[in-house]
Amino acid sequence: MPDQLSEIFGALADPTRRDLVARLAVGDATVGELAAPYEMSVQAVSKHLQILQRAGLITKHPVAQRRSVHLEAEVFDLMTKWIERYQRQAEERYSRLEALLARMDEDCNVVRGELKETS
Structure with missing residues:
Protein backbone atom coordinates (compact mmCIF):
# COMPACT_ATOMS: atom_id res chain seq x y z
CA MET A 1 0.00 0.00 0.00
CA PRO A 2 1.42 3.42 -0.97
CA ASP A 3 2.22 5.91 1.76
CA GLN A 4 -0.02 8.93 2.29
CA LEU A 5 2.37 11.35 0.63
CA SER A 6 2.43 9.20 -2.53
CA GLU A 7 -1.37 9.05 -2.50
CA ILE A 8 -1.57 12.84 -2.18
CA PHE A 9 0.90 13.60 -4.96
CA GLY A 10 -0.69 10.92 -7.15
CA ALA A 11 -4.13 12.44 -6.63
CA LEU A 12 -2.81 15.91 -7.46
CA ALA A 13 -1.07 14.70 -10.62
CA ASP A 14 -4.28 15.21 -12.59
CA PRO A 15 -5.13 18.80 -13.63
CA THR A 16 -8.87 18.29 -13.10
CA ARG A 17 -8.27 17.16 -9.52
CA ARG A 18 -5.93 20.09 -8.90
CA ASP A 19 -8.67 22.40 -10.18
CA LEU A 20 -11.23 20.74 -7.89
CA VAL A 21 -8.90 21.28 -4.93
CA ALA A 22 -8.39 24.92 -5.91
CA ARG A 23 -12.14 25.44 -6.10
CA LEU A 24 -12.70 23.72 -2.76
CA ALA A 25 -10.06 25.98 -1.19
CA VAL A 26 -12.55 28.81 -1.73
CA GLY A 27 -15.35 26.93 0.01
CA ASP A 28 -17.30 23.69 0.33
CA ALA A 29 -19.47 22.65 -2.60
CA THR A 30 -21.75 19.83 -3.68
CA VAL A 31 -20.72 17.28 -6.29
CA GLY A 32 -23.17 18.88 -8.73
CA GLU A 33 -21.73 22.34 -8.14
CA LEU A 34 -18.22 20.99 -8.64
CA ALA A 35 -19.22 19.17 -11.83
CA ALA A 36 -21.00 22.17 -13.41
CA PRO A 37 -18.06 23.85 -15.21
CA TYR A 38 -16.66 20.64 -16.70
CA GLU A 39 -17.58 18.99 -19.95
CA MET A 40 -17.80 15.59 -18.24
CA SER A 41 -20.48 13.70 -16.41
CA VAL A 42 -21.20 14.04 -12.71
CA GLN A 43 -20.08 10.39 -12.42
CA ALA A 44 -16.67 11.26 -13.92
CA VAL A 45 -16.27 14.14 -11.45
CA SER A 46 -17.35 11.77 -8.65
CA LYS A 47 -14.52 9.41 -9.64
CA HIS A 48 -12.04 12.29 -9.38
CA LEU A 49 -13.48 13.15 -5.97
CA GLN A 50 -13.14 9.52 -4.83
CA ILE A 51 -9.42 9.64 -5.65
CA LEU A 52 -9.06 12.90 -3.70
CA GLN A 53 -11.01 11.38 -0.81
CA ARG A 54 -8.85 8.23 -0.77
CA ALA A 55 -5.78 10.45 -0.54
CA GLY A 56 -7.33 12.26 2.43
CA LEU A 57 -7.57 15.59 0.63
CA ILE A 58 -11.33 15.89 0.88
CA THR A 59 -14.23 14.59 2.92
CA LYS A 60 -17.92 14.39 2.06
CA HIS A 61 -20.55 15.40 4.61
CA PRO A 62 -24.32 15.11 4.31
CA VAL A 63 -26.01 18.51 4.43
CA ALA A 64 -29.79 18.30 4.20
CA GLN A 65 -30.53 16.33 1.02
CA ARG A 66 -27.08 16.90 -0.50
CA ARG A 67 -23.50 15.83 0.16
CA SER A 68 -21.12 18.69 0.72
CA VAL A 69 -17.48 18.20 -0.27
CA HIS A 70 -14.92 19.70 2.10
CA LEU A 71 -11.18 20.28 1.58
CA GLU A 72 -9.03 18.85 4.39
CA ALA A 73 -6.42 21.61 4.60
Whole structure:
Protein backbone atom coordinates (compact mmCIF):
# COMPACT_ATOMS: atom_id res chain seq x y z
CA MET A 1 0.00 0.00 0.00
CA PRO A 2 1.42 3.42 -0.97
CA ASP A 3 2.22 5.91 1.76
CA GLN A 4 -0.02 8.93 2.29
CA LEU A 5 2.37 11.35 0.63
CA SER A 6 2.43 9.20 -2.53
CA GLU A 7 -1.37 9.05 -2.50
CA ILE A 8 -1.57 12.84 -2.18
CA PHE A 9 0.90 13.60 -4.96
CA GLY A 10 -0.69 10.92 -7.15
CA ALA A 11 -4.13 12.44 -6.63
CA LEU A 12 -2.81 15.91 -7.46
CA ALA A 13 -1.07 14.70 -10.62
CA ASP A 14 -4.28 15.21 -12.59
CA PRO A 15 -5.13 18.80 -13.63
CA THR A 16 -8.87 18.29 -13.10
CA ARG A 17 -8.27 17.16 -9.52
CA ARG A 18 -5.93 20.09 -8.90
CA ASP A 19 -8.67 22.40 -10.18
CA LEU A 20 -11.23 20.74 -7.89
CA VAL A 21 -8.90 21.28 -4.93
CA ALA A 22 -8.39 24.92 -5.91
CA ARG A 23 -12.14 25.44 -6.10
CA LEU A 24 -12.70 23.72 -2.76
CA ALA A 25 -10.06 25.98 -1.19
CA VAL A 26 -12.55 28.81 -1.73
CA GLY A 27 -15.35 26.93 0.01
CA ASP A 28 -17.30 23.69 0.33
CA ALA A 29 -19.47 22.65 -2.60
CA THR A 30 -21.75 19.83 -3.68
CA VAL A 31 -20.72 17.28 -6.29
CA GLY A 32 -23.17 18.88 -8.73
CA GLU A 33 -21.73 22.34 -8.14
CA LEU A 34 -18.22 20.99 -8.64
CA ALA A 35 -19.22 19.17 -11.83
CA ALA A 36 -21.00 22.17 -13.41
CA PRO A 37 -18.06 23.85 -15.21
CA TYR A 38 -16.66 20.64 -16.70
CA GLU A 39 -17.58 18.99 -19.95
CA MET A 40 -17.80 15.59 -18.24
CA SER A 41 -20.48 13.70 -16.41
CA VAL A 42 -21.20 14.04 -12.71
CA GLN A 43 -20.08 10.39 -12.42
CA ALA A 44 -16.67 11.26 -13.92
CA VAL A 45 -16.27 14.14 -11.45
CA SER A 46 -17.35 11.77 -8.65
CA LYS A 47 -14.52 9.41 -9.64
CA HIS A 48 -12.04 12.29 -9.38
CA LEU A 49 -13.48 13.15 -5.97
CA GLN A 50 -13.14 9.52 -4.83
CA ILE A 51 -9.42 9.64 -5.65
CA LEU A 52 -9.06 12.90 -3.70
CA GLN A 53 -11.01 11.38 -0.81
CA ARG A 54 -8.85 8.23 -0.77
CA ALA A 55 -5.78 10.45 -0.54
CA GLY A 56 -7.33 12.26 2.43
CA LEU A 57 -7.57 15.59 0.63
CA ILE A 58 -11.33 15.89 0.88
CA THR A 59 -14.23 14.59 2.92
CA LYS A 60 -17.92 14.39 2.06
CA HIS A 61 -20.55 15.40 4.61
CA PRO A 62 -24.32 15.11 4.31
CA VAL A 63 -26.01 18.51 4.43
CA ALA A 64 -29.79 18.30 4.20
CA GLN A 65 -30.53 16.33 1.02
CA ARG A 66 -27.08 16.90 -0.50
CA ARG A 67 -23.50 15.83 0.16
CA SER A 68 -21.12 18.69 0.72
CA VAL A 69 -17.48 18.20 -0.27
CA HIS A 70 -14.92 19.70 2.10
CA LEU A 71 -11.18 20.28 1.58
CA GLU A 72 -9.03 18.85 4.39
CA ALA A 73 -6.42 21.61 4.60
CA GLU A 74 -4.29 19.90 7.27
CA VAL A 75 -3.24 17.31 4.68
CA PHE A 76 -1.31 20.08 2.98
CA ASP A 77 0.85 20.39 6.11
CA LEU A 78 2.31 16.97 5.33
CA MET A 79 3.14 18.07 1.79
CA THR A 80 4.52 21.40 2.96
CA LYS A 81 6.83 19.77 5.52
CA TRP A 82 8.13 17.33 2.89
CA ILE A 83 8.74 20.12 0.36
CA GLU A 84 10.36 22.42 2.95
CA ARG A 85 12.78 19.68 4.05
CA TYR A 86 14.09 19.25 0.53
CA GLN A 87 14.04 22.98 -0.09
CA ARG A 88 16.28 23.51 2.96
CA GLN A 89 18.66 20.80 1.76
CA ALA A 90 18.86 22.35 -1.70
CA GLU A 91 19.43 25.83 -0.25
CA GLU A 92 22.22 24.50 1.99
CA ARG A 93 23.83 22.80 -1.00
CA TYR A 94 23.66 26.01 -3.06
CA SER A 95 25.11 28.01 -0.16
CA ARG A 96 28.06 25.61 0.08
CA LEU A 97 28.57 25.83 -3.70
CA GLU A 98 28.36 29.63 -3.55
CA ALA A 99 30.97 29.72 -0.76
CA LEU A 100 33.26 27.37 -2.69
CA LEU A 101 32.98 29.47 -5.84
CA ALA A 102 33.70 32.63 -3.83
CA ARG A 103 36.84 31.00 -2.34
CA MET A 104 37.95 29.86 -5.79
CA ASP A 105 37.42 33.38 -7.12
CA GLU A 106 39.49 34.81 -4.25
CA ASP A 107 42.25 32.25 -4.86
CA CYS A 108 42.20 33.13 -8.56
CA ASN A 109 42.48 36.84 -7.77
CA VAL A 110 45.42 36.18 -5.43
CA VAL A 111 47.22 34.17 -8.12
CA ARG A 112 46.51 36.86 -10.72
CA GLY A 113 47.81 39.49 -8.31
CA GLU A 114 51.03 37.50 -7.75
CA LEU A 115 51.51 37.09 -11.49
CA LYS A 116 51.14 40.84 -12.06
CA GLU A 117 53.70 41.61 -9.34
CA THR A 118 56.30 39.24 -10.80
CA SER A 119 55.86 40.57 -14.35
